[in-house]
Amino acid sequence: MKVLIIHTAFIGDIALSTPLLKRVKEVYPEAKITYVTTPVGASLLRNNPDITEIIEYDKRGQHSGLKGILELGRRLRYENFNLVLTPHRYLRSSFLSWLTRSPKRVGYDIASGAIFFNKKIKYDKSKHEVEKLLSFLGEIPENPREKYPIELYPSQKDIKKIDEIWNENNLNDKKDIIAIAPGSKWFTKKWPLEYFNKVIDLLLKDNKKIIVIGGRDEMLLNIEQADKVIDLRGKTTLLELA
Numbered sequence: 001m002k003v004l005i006i007h008t009a010f011i012g013d014i015a016l017s018t019p020l021l022k023r024v025k026e027v028y029p030e031a032k033i034t035y036v037t038t039p040v041g042a043s044l045l046r047n048n049p050d051i052t053e054i055i056e057y058d059k060r061g062q063h064s065g066l067k068g069i070l071e072l073g074r075r076l077r078y079e080n081f082n083l084v085l086t087p088h089r090y091l092r093s094s095f096l097s098w099l100t101r102s103p104k105r106v107g108y109d110i111a112s113g114a115i116f117f118n119k120k121i122k123y124d125k126s127k128h129e130v131e132k133l134l135s136f137l138g139e140i141p142e143n144p145r146e147k148y149p150i151e152l153y154p155s156q157k158d159i160k161k162i163d164e165i166w167n168e169n170n171l172n173d174k175k176d177i178i179a180i181a182p183g184s185k186w187f188t189k190k191w192p193l194e195y196f197n198k199v200i201d202l203l204l205k206d207n208k209k210i211i212v213i214g215g216r217d218e219m220l221l222n223i224e225q226a227d228k229v230i231d232l233r234g235k236t237t238l239l240e241l242a
Contacts, residue, residue: 001028001030001031001032001083002031002032002034002079002080002082003028003031003034003081003083003084003085004033004034004035004036004079004081004083004084004100004102005017005020005021005024005033005034005035005036005084005085005086005087006036006037006084006085006086006087006088006093006097007036007041007086007088007093008037008038008041008057008059008088008090008092008093009041009087009088010185011040011044011238013087013088013129014041014045015150015152016130016133017087017133018045018048018150018151018152019133019144019145019149019150019151020087020133020136021035021048021050022050022148022151023134023141024050024085024137025050027137027138032053033051033052033053034051034054034055034076034079034081035051035053035054035055036054036055036057036072036096037054037056037057038056038058038059039056039058042054042056043238043239044238044239046153046239047155047239048151048152048153049153055072055075057072059092069092069095069099072096072099073095073096073099074099076096076099076100077099079100080102081102082102082103082104083102083104084097084100084102084104084105084106085136085137086105086106086107086111086117087107087132088111089110089111089123090111090112090113091112091113093107093111093113094111094112094113094115094116094117095113097116097117098113098116103118104118105117105119106119106120106121106136107119109121109122109123110123111123121135121136122135128144130144130148130150131144152238152239152242153239154239158239158240158242161236162236162240165230169209169230171209174209176207177211178209178210178211179210179211179212179213180199180200180210180211180212180213181212181213181214181218182196182212182214182218182223183214183217183221193222196223197222197223197224197225200212200223200224200225200229201224201225204228204229209230210225210228210229210230211232212230212231212233213232213236214233214234215234216233216234218233218234219233219234
């Protein structure tokens with residue numbers, strides 16, 4: 001049994017898809033799972049024991065344009081997947097699913113390019129994202145969010161680096177450590193920075209230890225108390241952050 005998952009959304013969506021991997025292995029214990037995602041998504045999924053292979057779909061680089069997606073589609077078709085699951089609702093992902101020529105291609109009924117699927121799953125906005133994803137494999141099990149938790153797998157190297165940061169900042173004996181992530185790819189999802197600064201100020205006055213986290217883009221944000229916090233923006237990989 002060879003299963004392909006195509007999901008090239010943002011990192012939050014990729015993290016939320018890890019319960020689906022567990023469910024696939026439960027339904028098809030011997031399945032080999034290939035996961036197509038962005039380079040950033042791939043960095044989040046590394047070391048996951050349920051995944052046989054991760055293929056990076058570089059939409060803005062190697063696989064840009066029609067030529068790029070056709071080349072990737074040709075590679076995936078060669079694998080002869082029995083089942084393709086496409087949670088991503090955008091046209092390129094739907095088209096890529098069709099290019100595999102798999103006999104069973106599953107995606108959401110509201111997806112752009114849903115015509116490329118031969119089995120469509122109802123996109124139920126009332127359900128949690130994990131429940132929606134689990135519906136790709138039939139009836140949703142009881143207590144799905146408890147039974148199928150989100151799982152990330154930092155390596156020993158990742159853990160060692162964070163242990164060093166913990167030791168350097170004398171955090172081992174500190175109980176009240178709070179991580180704050182002030183950034184987002186989407187402006188509409190960002191709480192105003194002045195509010196974050198106010199919260200940081202209040203927490204520092206309450207003797208809490210603050211770690212500010214994020215990627216390189218977040219390094220441009222003006223954290224007013226930067227000299228009093230542990231600033232890890234742009235200094236960790238996603239699995240180190242996990």
